[in-house]
Amino acid sequence: LVSDAAPIGQWLSKRLIAPLQASIGARRRLIVSPDGALAMLPFETLPVDGELLAQRHSVGYVQSLSMMELLQRRSASYGRLPPRKAMLAIGNPVYEGEARTAQPSAKRGASVGDDALLSARASAESEEGIGAAVEELRENSWENLPGTQRELESIARVFRHRQVEVISGADATEQNLQRLDRGGELAKYRHLLFSVHGYLSPSVPALSALVLGQVDNPPSVDGYVTAAEWPGYTLRSDLVVMSACETGIGKVVAGDGVMGLPYALYVAGNVNTVMTLWPVSDESTARFMEAFFARIERRLPVERALAETKRAFAEGEYGERLRKPAYWAPFVLYGT
Incomplete structure (x- = not known):
């Protein structure tokens, strides 16, 4: 330690x-x-x-220099698209019906202990290992995240003069995300925000997921939008923000960098992705995202908006406690 x-x-x-x-x-x-x-x-x-x-x-x-070139080309092509809506923000899913609600210090996501990590890696290539990873994913329990609702509301206020859609509570489900995709609606937004739990699979990167509603899902929907499923969606987004735990971590492959959710979103059609490298506090993340999107709304480039937000936290503009890197450093930008 x-x-x-x-x-x-x-x-x-x-x-x-x-x-x-x-x-x-x-x-x-x-x-x-x-x-x-x-x-x-x-x-x-x-x-x-x-x-x-x-x-x-x-x-x-960037995962690689070749990826940077691809992202730059995509960004330039998106500049020629018809006007898109400003943002789709999804968060505060229902994870537990009558169960307890997370405390302000709650973390967004599932962490994996060292012993479990070593065991998972040892069996990663076996059919049994993959089956165990799937079972672990399904057996996770998730606390409700009240900070994500405040986060969505504050960001909607930031974008009050532009086209923003907020989907939260019982509507923040994988089924509704699929419906938006089938109707071509997901491809109409410049920015997508997911204020949810994140799940990291250290053994099977394809199972790393954003966790949407877990209550009252139909049999065909499990509420996990995994890295394996994202390439089946169609995005035309300049930016996806995964305001969740450990969404930036994936399997490291020589020559290609970090795989998992970041790469899956690129395949789906996204350009820039802001993600996390370790568990983040529900309360402090809401404050960080509000500050970040206030800069995005002012039309700052993504890299500058994120850098200025980090700098402001590091220099104490948001309070002495939040100066610690633990609160602002996990948010990283993969993209142009």
Whole structure:
């Protein structure tokens, strides 16, 4: 257990950032194509001359340089589309009917312990391992997330003069998402926000999922929108934000970077994706998203909006407690 991450950050910065210092210079924007385990590292938290990298630069990520070229082409083509609606925001699904509601400190998502992670990886390639991963997914229980409702309402207020649709509560279901897709509605939004639980499958990346409503689903719907299912949807979005736990983590494949949900959304037709690298607090995430989307509404580029939001949190604009990287560093941008 690490109680002080500062020495680790300094060690990583010395090896990852210092050799590039002359090349980086005064450039305000950095794009990182991380390899292997570095895909799990938020580079913004690394110290440089007494400051965090986030205080000097905006940092974005891509799975590979070839992916960056594809995303840039897609972004340019989307600029020629007919006008799209501003946002579709989905959140506060019903996970438990009469059961307890999550406390403000609740985390959005399921975490996997070290022993379970090692066991899952050992059996990942076997049919039994895949079956066990499916069973684990189905057996998870999820607390309701009241902070997501406040998040949706605050973001709707931010976009009050533009076309925003909010789907929440009993309507925040996989069945309704499928209905919107079949009708071609999902492809009409520039921004998509999912304020929900996230599930990370360390052994079978295709099972990593956004978790929608779990109550009163028909037999054919389980409420999990998995990485395997997203390529069957049609998106024309500039940005998808997964305001959930650990949505950015997937299987690391040589040459292709992080797979799982980020790549699945690209295949579905998305450009930029904001996701998380570790469990996030329901309460603080609502505040972070409101601040981020206030900047998006002002037409700031995604990378600048995210960088300014992180910088504001790191410098204490949203309170001393939320200056800690644990509250703002997990949100990373994969895209252009």
